[in-house]
Amino acid sequence: MLIHIEDVFVAYGSPPRAVLAGINLEIEEGEFVCVLGQTGCGKSTLLRLILGSEHPMRGRILVDGREHHQPDRTRGYVPQKYSLFPDKTVLDNITFGCEVSEFGLFARLTPAFYRRRKQLRAEAFDYLQRIGLRSCDAKKYPDQLSGGMQQRVAIAQALMTKPRILLMDEAFSALDPGTRRGMQQLVRDLWKATGTTILFVTHNTDEALRLGTRVIVLAKESVDQGSRIAMDLSVPAPCGDEEIPSLVRRLELVSESCAL
Amino acid sequence: MLWRFSTLLLLAASAFAQKPSFTVGWSVYAGWTPYHYMNKSGILRKWADKYGITIKVQRFDYAPSLDAFVARNIDACTMTNMEALDMPAASGVPTTAILIGDYSNGNDALLVRNGLQLKDLPGKKMLLVEKTVSEYLFDRAMTLGGLREQIKRVRMINTSDSDIATAFIGDANASAVVTWKPMVSQIAKQKGVTSLFNSSQIPGEILDLTVVRTDVLSRPDGAGQKFAKALAGAWFETLAQMSTPGAAGDKVLAAIAEGSQDSLASYKEQLGTTKMFYTPKEAAGFGASPELKQKMALVRQFCFDHGLLGANTKSVDDVAIRYPDGSIQGKPDRVRLVYDLGYMQLAAQGKL
Amino acid sequence: MSVGFLLIHARPQRAWSAILSWFLFAAGLAAYLWVAQARHRENPEDRVTPTLAQMATGMYNAVMQPAEEDEAAPPAANFYDRLSHSMLWRDTRATSRRFLLSLALLIPAVLLGLHMGLFPYVGVFFLRFVLFFDKIVALSLLPILFIAFGIDELSKIMLIVIGVTPTIILDSFNLTRGVPPEQIVKAFTLGAGDFDVAYRVVLKQVAPRVLNSIRLNLKAVMLFLFAGEMIASTDGLAYRIALLRRHMGMDVIIPYVLWVALLLFLVDFAMRTVNRKLHPWFHEA
Missing domain, CATH: 1.20.5 (Single alpha-helices involved in coiled-coils or other helix-helix interfaces)
Structure with a gap:
């Protein structure tokens, strides 16, 4: 069991308003889980709980059998925006994780660092090709790339450090539909190739069905109650184009009926 | 038409009725604070009315008062003989000294820590407002002590007079300070501080004057003359009240002290080191003595040596001084500062 | 048209x-x-409004004549020797030294702001005090500064420190706070430690904006430096201006003021150029 979530409760504000209540969830190694729900239902909160940047008020979250109190290398992260460091080139963004975790501030001054960096750069170029960028893009800064390209680099950056879990928070929501389709294909391919467990938060039902092996719908039963898991759907094989419209309708019905 | 003509007449009449108006500026110093009382008590107004003019009195900080005088914004101003020479006179504003109020007789002093002597000062740190009478006093102290050559070796630190007391008290590395009262009294109270030299050792060299622009005195309508006479009359009447012995005099002194937010005791202490010329006879007598010329010669040489007469002044004689006996120090065609005893003499004769 | x-x-x-x-x-x-x-x-x-010719003479003397406090250069000295003894050179050197020293002291201020923005305990410890200190009119504390730091260089530099650093601290604090939280989380998930995040992610990102904020405060630094030099000093550009003002040496003061403006402009220009060279990715919004 890679992720174990047990009776988690989260509330914000004062007086506190429940966001998540009584969440129980188990995620196996190698799953591709899409978390679906309407805006404000707490799906990003759930992601941040697993990330360790937020903590539940009740209940506990175990990743690989341990509680984590802050984000670390075991869980990679691709947010919707600001995922790349604007001051670093594409290449440096991709190698940053390995450089920073293997070499401290002063170890960077040793020759070993430069030898290792050479290896890392070769590896990064490899990734660059896999995500569909040209090698001349390596020297560019993030703001010289389109939004889709930026997110591709962000995924490569996160995968470089080989995390056990990749957490993606509305990673494609800011992209136009055409680009989005390509990105979905890329993530699906990378997931197959690396076997990384992925938790993908989205509000787009179509996207969830195309990507995940499992779709979880979060929804509130009433306004002042926290969201619960309203549906846990297993998707053994990727849905074909003809099944999707009817499935989307079904899922959205669940999501809306609960949200009043 | 008739109506318009009559307004014109009215305007002309009111212009005639407008009395000539003059402004005198003063700054806080024991010898000049009487101006505050002179104005407040109505003495000045009485004399102005007598001569049919209006006199306004304005208080300044010292440096701005000089600037205002040079810029011709005021007609008369209080200043020392040194500044009269290096500010208005050297800036091409011919100036006439009409009143000799007093000379510093201990108001300015050189104070040291740890019982140092003059010969110990080279290499030491000294606080003072450079290019003022403070530096002049130090120059004279060293010269009289036979240490003229050593002056350059003293590390002078130009320090604003408003901060000099705290700066010296706070900095144990500063060995010496040259300044004037009331700062001197404040610093002298500190432990281990002694006075090494003060202006009573160079009597009559630091004079406190009331000066008027020469072009005001020579106004064609003669109002400038009236202004000078009224000032002289009011001045000596004030000084006479000040020097009345007993309670009546104290009351006047207290009112004067109030002009600088000072106490009677403190003001009296300052007067103790100020040689006031209480009577016009004394004042005019000092002005007529050959001493004045000797002292001014020292002052003007100091000013020239320190570039205070302006970078473009090539010779000390370019800013000439004329004395009451008609003798001139410097080039006769470049007289910029005039000592005029006429008004003090009129006062002495009771002819004002 | x-x-x-x-x-x-x-x-x-x-x-x-x-x-x-x-x-x-x-x-x-x-x-x-x-x-x-x-x-x-x-x-x-x-002397109040010198003509151009007078200013030229005044400036020529300032550049070519030895300063009054200085030993006269040997009469046969060449141009550079005379220049190095001149009033203008001495004053510029003294003021520049203080100025650069104060700028160097702004570096710890930037780092403090960075740490306050990132580390909550550092933040709560300093923030309220710095906010309060920022509103103190430093000039009014001069007597205390004199007593605490003497009247030499230290008190002048402390005047600048007290006057300008709170602004710089708060600026870098706010800029640090402005870094999107995603960036910090991302860095942690890539394996960065606290100090990697502080120095290799956040500091590098805010650096160009911090430099700009320092550029905006250059004038304040100069203002405090001038105030200090005018109050107690033995050399420096403001010392000379204060001294010359006493006998209206406007023929030198006006060129001096223009010279100071030029120097400040050059410093600002240099910082802007360095900023652009060091941070090619940064575009001013």
Whole structure:
């Protein structure tokens, strides 16, 4: 069991308003889980709980059998925006994780660092090709790339450090539909190739069905109650184009009926 | 038409009725604070009315008062003989000294820590407002002590007079300070501080004057003359009240002290080191003595040596001084500062 | 001209832009010369508004003559020797030293702001105090500064520190706070530690903005430095101006003021260039 979530409760504000209540969830190694729900239902909160940047008020979250109190290398992260460091080139963004975790501030001054960096750069170029960028893009800064390209680099950056879990928070929501389709294909391919467990938060039902092996719908039963898991759907094989419209309708019905 | 003509007449009449108006500026110093009382008590107004003019009195900080005088914004101003020479006179504003109020007789002093002597000062740190009478006093102290050559070796630190007391008290590395009262009294109270030299050792060299622009005195309508006479009359009447012995005099002194937010005791202490010329006879007598010329010669040489007469002044004689006996120090065609005893003499004769 | 020249959509031609942008300079100069000439006609020895020739002489003396405090250079000295003994050179050197020292002292201020923005305990410890200190009018504390730090360099530099650093601290604090939280989380998930996040992610990102904020505060630094030099000093540009003011040496003061403006402009320009070279990715919004 890679992720174990047990009776988690989260509330914000004062007086506190429940966001998540009584969440129980188990995620196996190698799953591709899409978390679906309407805006404000707490799906990003759930992601941040697993990330360790937020903590539940009740209940506990175990990743690989341990509680984590802050984000670390075991869980990679691709947010919707600001995922790349604007001051670093594409290449440096991709190698940053390995450089920073293997070499401290002063170890960077040793020759070993430069030898290792050479290896890392070769590896990064490899990734660059896999995500569909040209090698001349390596020297560019993030703001010289389109939004889709930026997110591709962000995924490569996160995968470089080989995390056990990749957490993606509305990673494609800011992209136009055409680009989005390509990105979905890329993530699906990378997931197959690396076997990384992925938790993908989205509000787009179509996207969830195309990507995940499992779709979880979060929804509130009433306004002042926290969201619960309203549906846990297993998707053994990727849905074909003809099944999707009817499935989307079904899922959205669940999501809306609960949200009043 | 008739109506318009009559307004014109009215305007002309009111212009005639407008009395000539003059402004005198003063700054806080024991010898000049009487101006505050002179104005407040109505003495000045009485004399102005007598001569049919209006006199306004304005208080300044010292440096701005000089600037205002040079810029011709005021007609008369209080200043020392040194500044009269290096500010208005050297800036091409011919100036006439009409009143000799007093000379510093201990108001300015050189104070040291740890019982140092003059010969110990080279290499030491000294606080003072450079290019003022403070530096002049130090120059004279060293010269009289036979240490003229050593002056350059003293590390002078130009320090604003408003901060000099705290700066010296706070900095144990500063060995010496040259300044004037009331700062001197404040610093002298500190432990281990002694006075090494003060202006009573160079009597009559630091004079406190009331000066008027020469072009005001020579106004064609003669109002400038009236202004000078009224000032002289009011001045000596004030000084006479000040020097009345007993309670009546104290009351006047207290009112004067109030002009600088000072106490009677403190003001009296300052007067103790100020040689006031209480009577016009004394004042005019000092002005007529050959001493004045000797002292001014020292002052003007100091000013020239320190570039205070302006970078473009090539010779000390370019800013000439004329004395009451008609003798001139410097080039006769470049007289910029005039000592005029006429008004003090009129006062002495009771002819004002 | 189809669009009126005072409208937002007006498009000034190149030549016109050049003429208009220099017009106020020319007008200012002309007005000065006119006043100076008028005053000199009335009083040939006027010192309040020196003519250009007088200023040139004053400046020539400032550049070529040894400063009064300095030992006179040997008469046969060459140009560079004379320059190194000159008033202007001595003053510029003294002021620049203090100025650069104060700028160097802003570096710890930036780092403090960074740590306050990132580490909650550092933040709560300092923030309230710095906010309070930022509102203190440093000049009014001078007597205390004199007593605490003496009247030498230290008190002048402390004046700048007290006057300018709170602003810089708060600025870098706010800039640090402005870094999107995603960036910090991302860095942690990539394996960065606290100090990697502080120095290799956040500091590098805010650096260009911090440099800009320091550029905006250059004038404040100079202002405090001048105040300090005018109050107690033995050398420096403001010392000379304070001294010359006492006998209206405007023929030197005006060129000095222009020289200071030029120096400040050059420092600002250099910082802008360095900023652009060091941070090619940064575009001012």
